[in-house]
Amino acid sequence: MKKFRIISLVFLIAFVLMQFIRPSRNQSSDQGSIKKTVSIPSAVSAILKNACYDCHSNNTRYPWYSNIQPIGIFMAKHIREGKQELNFDEFNTYSSKRQRNKLKRMKEQIEKDEMPLPSYTWMHSNAKLTIDQKQLINKWIDSTLHR
Incomplete structure (x- = not known):
């Protein structure tokens, strides 16, 4: 029983100390916004902002639980990886070929x-795309690629 208490105390201390680790926030300008390159209907724009921009833009909306570590660290890693794959706020800095490939992907x-x-989507159920939303986005992508 004494071992259990010591292990629990070590974990508690580690958890408390971890709260002092704060990853930087993903909040900056959108100088290269996709909106400067591609025409986006307002309905598609709203879907992208709701379902994609938290991980694929320079401006994440942070929920309350992102202040609890290690969740905040996990989220920062997810956001960093998402922005490496596609960043809507830097889209117009991509070459034309890369823009087309990103849209296809x-x-x-x-x-x-x-x-x-x-x-x-487990934590943000409103970001789960419906069939109609998927069709709307795909139709927009197809029309954009054919220009």
Whole structure:
């Protein structure tokens, strides 16, 4: 029983100390916004902001639980990785070929239900895309790629 108390105390101390580790926030400008390059209907824009922008833009809306570590650290890693794959706020800095490839890849991942991630929609159920929303985004991507 004494071992259990010591182990519990060590974990408690580690948890408290971990709260002092604060990853930087993903909050900056959108100088290269996709809106400066591609025409986006307001309905599609609203869907993208709700389901994609938290991980794929320079401006994340942080929920209260992001202040609890190690959740905040996990989220920061997710956001960093998401922005490396696609960043809507830096989209117009991509080459034309890369922009087209990103849109094609986005369509593929939406069709395969790979995006938004299940781990994200689990906590943000309103970000789960309906069939109609998927069709609307894919139709927009197709029309954008044909220009």
